[in-house]
Amino acid sequence: MMIKAIILISGVLLIYTTARSEVNAKGALDVYWNTNMNSGQSGGAYEPLDHDDFQVGLATINFSGSSKNVDYYLELAYGDQAGGTAAGTSGGLSQAYLTHYVNQQISVVMGRMDSNVGLEGNLAKNNMNYSHSLGFNYGGPNYGEGIAVRYSNDSGLGAALFYYDGPDQLTDSGTTNAYSAQLSYKKEKLSAIYNYFHEQDGLNSSIHDFIISYELFKELSLFTNIISGQFDEENLDGNWLSIALYF
16 A cells, blocks of 8 residues: 655746736645555656655746737746656746737647647646656657647537647657647637647557546536557567546
């Protein structure tokens, strides 16, 4: 048996806005204290759970703002979970992108951004109720550098296309570029998202990702995330499936 006690502090550390520049700054702090009843042995979740250990999971600060029809976003990250971001294990710049609004329905995003695949990815800050999971380790990529075109309308329907310069990498290592597509619907209490991701090289060559949430009532929602994938390499191929259901 393994017991993990979690202390989660997540909120707005700083908000600064001026009428002239419209610059906003926000931050979040995600920390843990672990205790392991298995004679001090490490657990088997995404991050090792050492006995009687305090961890700074992730500390982030981001800056955002607008200028006419262009938004910008810049995020810095540090902590044990920073390796799941573009900041890397030592921490640093995790996201930096510009969003140009062509009209009220279409926008174009360019730069370094978190992946659209997966409900939480590896970052607990993206979901306050669910943290380390082996299932989501297969749901990558976690981030990419590239361009995305998004569409949405008043009926709740949405679509997007993503083109990455290789997943989970910030330098050109000769791998083939990756692409992804997304369909979404959000209306009142129901939200449904389907993601498809394809990479010519690498272990996860093709991923199907379903995310469905329903608000049962104000204090309780039901979530499910179904991720399936297949990979085909020279000496290795296979299929996998991960299903998560929680309130």
